[in-house]
Amino acid sequence: MSHAMQRATELALDEKTVTALRAVLRTTADEVVQAIIDEVPSYANALSGRMGGTIRRAVRTALGHYLDLAGGKATGGDASDAAYELGRGEVRDGRSMDALLSAYRVGARVAWRGLAEGAVPAGLPAAEVAKFAELTFAYIDELSAASAAGHADELAARGLAHERHLEQLARDLLAAAGAEVLLADAQRAGWQPPNSLTAVLLPAAQTRPAYRLLDSSTLVLDDLPDAMGVLLVPDTDRAHLLRQLKDRTAVVGPARPWMRASASYARAMRARLVSPDIRDTENHLVELVLTADADAYADLRARALAPLRTLPATTARRLEETLRAWLLHHGRREEVATTLFVHPQTVRYRMGQLRDLFPDLASPQRVLELTLALGLPRH
Incomplete structure (x- = not known):
């Protein structure tokens, strides 16, 4: 049993008192709305015009459910459902729960004052007035909690939906989707x-x-x-x-x-x-x-370096290293020697061997093929 229902069972206003309170309900609802407009800046514009009329009816409905509860005729479930939807609506209108909770506090104060002024003349005993107050604020607490739950659920749902939209955009980007698909994804996700x-x-x-x-x-x-x-x-x-x-x-x-x-x-x-x-x-x-086309690169190496494969492995490896250094240093013998940690005369000797193996070594096409073939270190 909810806290408000428990308070209602302890109070159970008689029909005469409930009837008297219903008589002041419309005036009290209008006072609640006006107080919210005056005291909660976020609602100054939201409660004007057609929206103001809608909110006034909602406040009267909530107060009506409250009086049914006070008279022992309702569970207050309908009002809680409406409060839950109100919390969700706050997300859609771009407001946090702070404004709505402030409105509930203002509404509780003004509603209590208006209803109390109607209850006392109706003969509600003083001892019952305190219970009436407790019911009022317990009821508002439950509406506040229901709205907070609606607000949180809507935020979570929107956050999850937004995350799904962003993920779909990412997946379509990785799949190289067309411009029309990507633009629609971005718009749906609210992504600039x-x-x-x-x-x-x-x-x-x-x-x-x-x-x-x-x-x-x-x-x-x-x-x-x-x-x-x-x-x-x-x-x-x-x-x-x-x-x-x-x-x-x-x-x-x-x-x-x-x-x-x-x-x-x-x-x-x-x-x-x-x-x-x-x-x-x-x-x-x-x-x-x-390495973009591994097979093509392997074929290029095999063809370009084929003359070296006729030599013993150690000799071939030494000449390949010399050829790579010679290409990288544009034939500057001293720099090649420094790179290989050998004497320049050794470089001259090895290059003589390489020119015998590659008679067209000075050819631009041969230089290009060998540069590519030797572009990666041997593993």
């Missing part, structure tokens, strides 16, 4: 599209903690395959982002126009497969390019 998005790939367990460090417009998914998650960070300063993620196992893709976030995500995913040590994909473009 940025100029660019940067994908950050992390273990799922690290995704939400990292998300809390970033811009609130960041999109997040933490249920990707292989226990991974992704953050899509809007319009970020890359150096700052990397500093924010320095203690995370993160792979940061390139910034891309927001509708092309899938390209940033794809690069981060490939970088993760190439090496567990890659954090900033922008610093590893050579590796990413050369």
